[in-house]
Amino acid sequence: MTTPKPKSEIPADLRELLGSLRRRIRLYVLLEGLALLVVWLAVTFWVGLAVDYLPVTFGASEMPREARIVCLVAIYGVSAYIFYRWVLIRLVARMSDTSMAILIERRYPAFHESLLTAVESPVEEDLTEIAFREGMIRQAVTQAVENSRQVKLNEIFNPWPLTRNVTLAVALLISIGAFAVISFDSFQIWGRRLYWLSDEAWPRLAQIEVVGVEVTRPSGASDGTTAADVVEVIPFKNGVATVARGSSPKLLVRAKADAEVVPAYCTIVYETADGARGSVAMQRVGTARSDYQRYIFQRKPLKSILGSISFDLIGYDHRLRNLRIEAVDSPAILTMQVDAAPPQYTNLLPRVSELTSSSDLPVGSQYKLLAKTNKPIVRVEIANLREQTQSEMTLAEPNNQFELEFPPLTDDLSLELTLIDSDGIYSEAPFRVQIAAVADQAPNVNLQLAGIGTAITPQARIPLLGTVGDDYExxxxWLDVQPGDGDITPFAIKPTPQGDVNYVLDLKETTGAPQLVAGDQISLTLKASDLHDLTGGPNIGVSTRYPLDVVTPSKLLSLLEARELGLRRRFEQILQETQQLREEFVRVQLDAKRIATGPSSFSSSDLEGDDAADPVAKLQQAIELQLLRVQRTPQASRKAEDELRGVAAGFEEIRQEIINNRVDTEKRKERLENDVIGPINQIADVRQPELREAIKRLEASLDDPTHSVEAVGDAIAETDEIILAMQQVLDKMLDLETFNELVDQIREIIQLQEELQKDTETEQKRLFRDLFNLESSD
Structure with missing residues (x-):
């Protein structure tokens, strides 16, 4: 295997070009991202300022702290996102030579990819397999170097995003700077409110404040006025003013006259306890005085307020929030009791009773008032209407009960109590306390003579009847006896437990009774004392004073005989009226017989009117007249009965006076009782009721003419018996009068004999003196 050749080196000129582009890209990214971040912060500055301040200009409040916290979190969050998204990621992104070469060749096509070829010259891995044409690469590098000299890196960038962001950032920064220069205080306030979350409020152009609520309440002792009502301004405490339920408070507001703006009106935005909402405008009162412009409001919802009202008060850009007028019940007395201990002399036990308009107590009672109220109170103002004084009682702590103690009662008590609760609410109307002071009255003493008149004999026995009563005991x-103008002699009397007096003063036998002779006068007065032990001592009750003339027995009898004569004449009048009643029954009997016969028994002369010629009408008219006559007879019988009882009572009084004055014989007294008084009572108690029973049967039988004739006969028979009995009594009266006349004649003879004897004795004394004088002269 062959060893690959290393990658060929990039010429220095090209490396410098690529590095410069890389640095410029990073600078562009940094500037663009920072400008965007500045724009974001500046925009949120202004938007937040607008959201926070603009509502203030309409009377609303600033953003609450919670809203500003949300805004600040959003600002910092978006700022971090912008920095991360537009700055940090782009700055740390790998920018290879190939990428740089592509950017340049995209802008400069003249490179014909020579720059990219120079940057990306391949490494020969197998020189035997792939022919490497070193000359071609050199030629491309040479071409790239030559073309690089024509490259202007600024043309590679799109300047608009950067310019836009920077321009916006600079403009916004300038606006913020201008705001800071123009209104540095506002700039600081907003900075503190937004970034430091300060609760500092924006300064207002208008400045309003709540003075309180004005209410009218009953005057109290602390008001120092005689007027029935006073006007009071209740301030707001912690945004709450408490008024009485049902009152009509007047809201008082004022605005500073030296503020930049004086509101033309103030607005109340309210919500009642039952959920009703609304807004009302307050009335501006006159012009600014004492550096303030005043506003008042007393219409709905403050008219006769029954529930609490929450409201905000707006005056131009100043808003007072969370104000409330609390409506509470006025303090009132639910029950009032009187705890009284009467004076000892009354023997009454202490008692607790409900106070009423008619409450009274004995003078000297120890008493106090026990009251229960509907809510805790702190003070009681007391107006004494009788003494025209004012006082007050302050409770140690709010309580639903209180006591008022007083000195012993000496006069009527008339108070007005005004209650004040812990909210300063006065009772709607004073509570009236009326207690009558009942002075201990003198005993009630009544006295009357029984069986005795205004004239008595020196040996008289004077029966007295009476009653003695007192409020308590x-x-x-005692009986005060005074002969003429002499000294008064008291005689002790012991009434019964019920207070009845039954006493006899016997001028002959009672120890200490005055010795009287004809021509004297004596007065009797019944008196009684009670247990009253207060100022003034016991009260003494006095009866009517009875003056009595002392006369001889003969004089008394002549006075009684005159009264007998009057009673006899009265009796004769009753007898005459009874005879007239019999005549009425006779007419009824005659008409009953004619009615039983039928219409044919009536002539045209018997009736009057348009129906005089009609026999049936004549009969009907006769029946109606018959009924009217019968219905009047019971009244005449009752009248006679009452008058007979009065005559009998008069004779009984004469009889008692004869007895009590110890005059005349037992024979005369028996004749009065058996021949006059007893028979008269028998007529009144038995005969007259029997007559009325006969009249009832007569009235019931009028529908049957046959039976009515029999019934009216019975009534006539009863009347005849009464007339006969009365005539017999009258005969006895005449006999008694004749007897009395004989007695009077004998009395006159005796009196003449006594006078003749006195004259004889006087003449004998004169002759004796003359004889003595003659012998002396010799």
């Missing part, structure tokens, strides 16, 4: 009761 009485202590003592």
């Amino acid at each position: 009485t202590k003592d009761a």
Whole structure:
């Protein structure tokens, strides 16, 4: 085997040409890749700036940090790709002499592949098999060397991609440089925001800020005003302002007047708790004052707000984000109880009761108010309406319960309580507390005379009936007796456990009773004290004062006889009315007989009207008149019954006065009771009800003329019995009156005898004095 010959050497000129082309290719690749990388970085600079800043000019916010992180990752990722794809791979790629020769010959065809032949001269492996023509190779090399002198490497490259990239890169760099020169602060801000991920915000042309929300609430003790309501501005804390549910807050915003742009209006972009979204414009208020331009808004969705509202506020290019108006329930008292311990003298146990509009407590009670609220509160403002004072109570920590303690109750309590919760929300309306202070009243004392009149004898027995009652309990009761203008003498009385008083003051037998004579006057007053031990001591209740005149027995009897005469006349009037009732029954009886006969018994003169000639109409009219007459009779019977009881009671009073004044005989008292009072009560209690029963039967029988005649006969019979009984009583009254007249005559004779005796004694004394004087003169 033959040994192959080594590859022939490339001439230095050709090697230099190929090396120069290789270096220029690498420089071209480097410049093109770097320019493309600069273009990418510059474009992302401007695009990111536009995306980050342009929304700001419309009131939106800058890109959030998360978006900028994504952008920065994309920038660095694409930059790495560009550097790898357009720079690194192309720079490290192997560029052989053959490739370089092909590039040159493609641009310069005059080489006729001589350059490629010179670069790729073959190695002879078997000189015996393949003829090697060394002359031809030399000729090709010589031709390549000669042609290489005409090669211009710049013409091999396409300048447009490089020029384009470099031009774009330079232009973009110039624009960035100009931006940095013109607005270096903005340049720095964007650089920090994009590459350092700073949260520094872009400066705004307009500057707005939220002042707060204006609400109207009830005035409290800390407001120092007498007005019922006050206007309060609630600031936003951490972007949240809390208002009462149902209120209509007014949003207050202001813009700096010295900013580059003062917004013509501000926009609220909101979302309610129920998902409703929208935007509304705020009203501009007047012109800028105190370096600020003000804006207000109080329409929907802030009208009668029921739920929370989240919103952004936009003023030209300034946007305040994540603001919220939180609507919460106003604090309110759910229950209020009164824990009271009444004064000891009342003997009432301590109690806890619900506060109502009619709550009351005894004066002197120890008490406190126990309240439960719908939410935790931190302060209670107390307005005392009666004393016109203001105070407040601050709780140690927010709580749903609180207590208000007071000194002992001395007067009516009238308070208004205003609650404030931890959000500064006031109760919608003050809670009214009304507790009436019930002063201990004097005992209620009633007194009346029983069986005694306003005139008494010196030996009278005075029965007293009455009642004694107190709010809680009485202590003592007594009867004050005062003769004329003399000293008052108290007589202790012990009422029953129910408070009833039944006491007899016997002027003859009661120890300590005043000694009276005819012509004197005595007054009686019942009094009682209670257990009240506060200021002022026990309360004393006083009954009506009863003045009584002291008269002789004869004078008293004459007064009673005058009253008897009045009762007799009243009785006679009742008797007359009963007789008229009988006449009414007689007319009813006559008409009943005619009705039983039929229409033929009525003449035209009996009736009036258009139907006077009609017998049937006459009969019907008579029946109606009959019914009307019968229906009026029970009322007359009841009237007579009531008046008879009144007459009987009057005679009983006379009888009791005779007994209690110790006058007249037992005979007279028995005649009053047996001949007058008893029979009158018998008529009222028995006869009159029996008459009404007969009237009922009569009324029920009117539909049957035959039976009605019998029924009206029964009623007449009952009436006759009543008239007869009353006439007998009247006769007894007249007998009694005659008896009384005889007694009066005897009383007058006795009185004349007594007067004659007194005159005789007086005359005897005068004659005796005259005789004594005559003897002395002798």
